[in-house]
Amino acid sequence: MPAAAVIGSEDKDHVRRAILGAPLHTDPSPYVFVENVFSAPLYQAMLRAFPDDGAFTPWQHSGAPPDFFGNYQHRAQLVLPDTSGRLPHDRRQFWNALSDYLCSTDFARLLLARFEDHYREQFGAGFDAPDFAERLRPGLVVNRHEPNYYLGPHTDRYEKVVTCVFYMPESEGLDHLGTTIYRPLQADMRCRGFFHHDPARFERIATTPFRPNAMLIFARTDVFFHGVHRLTLDELRGSKRRGFQPQFYEDNTLPREACRVTLTADVPASVVAGSRFRVPYRLANRAAQTLVSSYPFRVRLGYRWLEPSGTAVESGDALRTLLPRPLAAGEAVEGAMDVDASCAPGRYRLRLSVVQDGAAWFDDLDPANGYTADIVVHG
Numbered sequence: 001m002p003a004a005a006v007i008g009s010e011d012k013d014h015v016r017r018a019i020l021g022a023p024l025h026t027d028p029s030p031y032v033f034v035e036n037v038f039s040a041p042l043y044q045a046m047l048r049a050f051p052d053d054g055a056f057t058p059w060q061h062s063g064a065p066p067d068f069f070g071n072y073q074h075r076a077q078l079v080l081p082d083t084s085g086r087l088p089h090d091r092r093q094f095w096n097a098l099s100d101y102l103c104s105t106d107f108a109r110l111l112l113a114r115f116e117d118h119y120r121e122q123f124g125a126g127f128d129a130p131d132f133a134e135r136l137r138p139g140l141v142v143n144r145h146e147p148n149y150y151l152g153p154h155t156d157r158y159e160k161v162v163t164c165v166f167y168m169p170e171s172e173g174l175d176h177l178g179t180t181i182y183r184p185l186q187a188d189m190r191c192r193g194f195f196h197h198d199p200a201r202f203e204r205i206a207t208t209p210f211r212p213n214a215m216l217i218f219a220r221t222d223v224f225f226h227g228v229h230r231l232t233l234d235e236l237r238g239s240k241r242r243g244f245q246p247q248f249y250e251d252n253t254l255p256r257e258a259c260r261v262t263l264t265a266d267v268p269a270s271v272v273a274g275s276r277f278r279v280p281y282r283l284a285n286r287a288a289q290t291l292v293s294s295y296p297f298r299v300r301l302g303y304r305w306l307e308p309s310g311t312a313v314e315s316g317d318a319l320r321t322l323l324p325r326p327l328a329a330g331e332a333v334e335g336a337m338d339v340d341a342s343c344a345p346g347r348y349r350l351r352l353s354v355v356q357d358g359a360a361w362f363d364d365l366d367p368a369n370g371y372t373a374d375i376v377v378h379g
Helices: 009-021 040-049 089-102 105-114 116-128
Strands: 031-035 075-080 137-145 151-154 160-167 180-184 202-207 214-219 225-228 243-249 261-265 270-272 276-285 299-306 332-340 346-356 371-378
Touching: 009 031, 009 105, 040 089, 075 089, 089 105, 089 137, 105 116, 105 160, 105 243, 116 214, 261 346, 261 371, 276 299, 276 346, 299 332
Parallel strands: 270 371
Antiparallel strands: 031 214, 075 137, 137 243, 151 225, 160 214, 160 243, 180 202, 180 225, 261 276, 276 332, 299 346, 346 371
């Protein structure tokens, strides 16, 4: 399905008018709440094409401190277009075409224009560079939520520039499920986005209504604290709090010289086909730059199954494991990564490496960055 069949010029004009026409709020920092974002026919098409539960995977969150206030294990996601292969053909075409628009430079420019004064102050002369929008990196995540999901007040991570939170409720009367905006009781409190805080330390400013075809859009700042109160079964009223989030980040692609590691692992000699097993590893950073699992392109541990000849094996959705913590130059860390043996019985080589999502496998840049072990998969 071509993109034009999903969102044509009239649909784009509708989105532009809706976003530019919404009232601008500045407390605590710039945001807009937009209703009737998309044309009615396009929104109905989104509802019909919303992914089935089986297409979603658990949301993987980086290691949280003991005082972390949040419950991400009750949130599932579908990252587009990366994991669109989990969708049936027609829905895959629909969402890939829609993501082409929502992740486009044109859409980024529309969002930037809504908060032009703020971004000119934040980025200075760099904001007026002709390629500023082109250098941003997009992301699109479709979400659904389960009872007991909640997020304590937080600011988005510092790499993010702008976030959209689009709502797709199953029925009317669910306004209370929207995103809450908070003000800290400590007036000078700031956050770079690394923590989710105790709600007791904040007062609620507003909750954006969880309404059909509505979107919260905000510029990322150190003071835009937002979150979701704990969603009980009664409050959800059968809803899965469906929606999606287009967002744009500053580019964090690592230069080649920053992709230098030493990885060793304890790989078992044999495993059962279809099983999931853990591989202890030790990872040392040989580069001068800190390795961190930050957005938009997260640095993670991954693996690939290879035939003895070195040919890659198609083995389904391979798991990836976040770094336990940021790894400064010269530091090493030990941990364990999960591996799925989703290939047919036989003899293989398991290739482990660090990978930056959407950018590069470190062992493709230099084989010395990876670790390989022979392994037998038996039935």
